[in-house]
Amino acid sequence: MNWDYIQPVKISFGTGKIEDLFDILSDLNLKNGILVSDPIFKENGLAYKVLDYSKGLITTIFSNITPNPTVDSVDECADIIRKNNINFVVALGGGSSLDCAKAAASSAKTPYSIVEFHSGGRKLGNEHLPLIAIPTTSGTGSEVTMVAVLSDPKKGIKAPIGSPNFYPAMAIIDPALTVTVPKKVTAGTGLDVLSHALEGFWSKNHQPICDACAFHAIGLVFKYLLRAYNDGTDIEAREKMCEASLMAGLAFGLPKTTGSHACSFPLTSKYHIPHGEACAFTLDAFLRINKNAEGGRVNDLCKKLGFKDAEEMADKILAMKKEMGLKSTLEEAGINENDIVELAKLSQHPNMLNNPVDMSLDDIVDLYKSLK
Numbered sequence: 001m002n003w004d005y006i007q008p009v010k011i012s013f014g015t016g017k018i019e020d021l022f023d024i025l026s027d028l029n030l031k032n033g034i035l036v037s038d039p040i041f042k043e044n045g046l047a048y049k050v051l052d053y054s055k056g057l058i059t060t061i062f063s064n065i066t067p068n069p070t071v072d073s074v075d076e077c078a079d080i081i082r083k084n085n086i087n088f089v090v091a092l093g094g095g096s097s098l099d100c101a102k103a104a105a106s107s108a109k110t111p112y113s114i115v116e117f118h119s120g121g122r123k124l125g126n127e128h129l130p131l132i133a134i135p136t137t138s139g140t141g142s143e144v145t146m147v148a149v150l151s152d153p154k155k156g157i158k159a160p161i162g163s164p165n166f167y168p169a170m171a172i173i174d175p176a177l178t179v180t181v182p183k184k185v186t187a188g189t190g191l192d193v194l195s196h197a198l199e200g201f202w203s204k205n206h207q208p209i210c211d212a213c214a215f216h217a218i219g220l221v222f223k224y225l226l227r228a229y230n231d232g233t234d235i236e237a238r239e240k241m242c243e244a245s246l247m248a249g250l251a252f253g254l255p256k257t258t259g260s261h262a263c264s265f266p267l268t269s270k271y272h273i274p275h276g277e278a279c280a281f282t283l284d285a286f287l288r289i290n291k292n293a294e295g296g297r298v299n300d301l302c303k304k305l306g307f308k309d310a311e312e313m314a315d316k317i318l319a320m321k322k323e324m325g326l327k328s329t330l331e332e333a334g335i336n337e338n339d340i341v342e343l344a345k346l347s348q349h350p351n352m353l354n355n356p357v358d359m360s361l362d363d364i365v366d367l368y369k370s371l372k
């Protein structure tokens, strides 16, 4: 088995770490930065606190960002960066804000719209502004990946774009920032973590270092997600979910995701299901399909994690979805049986080719039909 491993992001983890921002920026010799923030933090004041922590090194805030960030938001942010001679970017928010910031930090160094790179076939060069990523959800692991997932409403697509440029220079993970995450978002993002870890593990490109991260992350999700869901102020549970999210980001970053993520893109763009919930929608079904791949290594993983077998872990995932009020049936997701073939076609994203069990169009149709 041949494999390569790289993880270039400096990581600083711990409650209160965000207060060290000035020292972190000074050590990196950064001046005149932009804060790319989820709009909610302008409302609750966290964005202005971050400006204070930077002691004047951040000069501008951009917050015109929606969940499933659009190419238009990236272009608007990149324009502000160009016009204000901004030298670095700090991203504060969930995956949506981080991904918008990652893309803008690169496209701002070109005269082009991000659309040229997202779907126009143009290749990004190496130039980009340094980025500090501060996640406020425990879900995407975007703070350690080289991917940004963007939506282009005009073309009706949501798709990832990858570049080594997108690795942040530094990730500051401060669990205290996640206590305000609403219950529904805690549920969806928590199962996004589980999807990343399981998919990284069973990916055709799996490798030992990422496997170890996946094992660690999966154990933490089963132990702490329901606790964080039931009591958002349970700081130990929040901290452990942040650890799981980070480790799961490391678990899938190189092997890449597989079937559940391939299905999540149309489930989000066509059926408006939030990202993590959309990944979880098919996760237990893919676990049942993939359990015997490569000599049963997924089944073995489930046993090592204390489950009787993969079927029991899949049952547990389904039970967690139901307990946390997430969609698990076609009816709950508003998917009409007549639309399944179209949905299955849209689910044939390149990530599906990374699934350890090959999935024909008929297989994907059968998978969706089983979600009753």
Ligand code: NAD
Residues within 6 Å of the ligand: 038, 039, 040, 066, 067, 068, 069, 093, 094, 095, 096, 097, 099, 136, 137, 139, 140, 141, 142, 145, 146, 147, 148, 149, 177, 178, 179, 180, 181, 182, 185, 189, 192, 275, 276
């Ligand atoms: P998000 O960033 O879209 O945020 C979800 C909601 O939670 C928003 O309404 C936001 O305002 C709110 N929120 C965020 N943090 C909060 C906090 N601390 N307190 C209160 N509310 C808060 O959600 P997400 O799941 O973190 O990110 C999803 C996006 O990330 C999707 O577009 C997905 O495709 C992408 N993604 C990227 C990667 C990657 O490697 N780049 C990996 C997985 C997913």
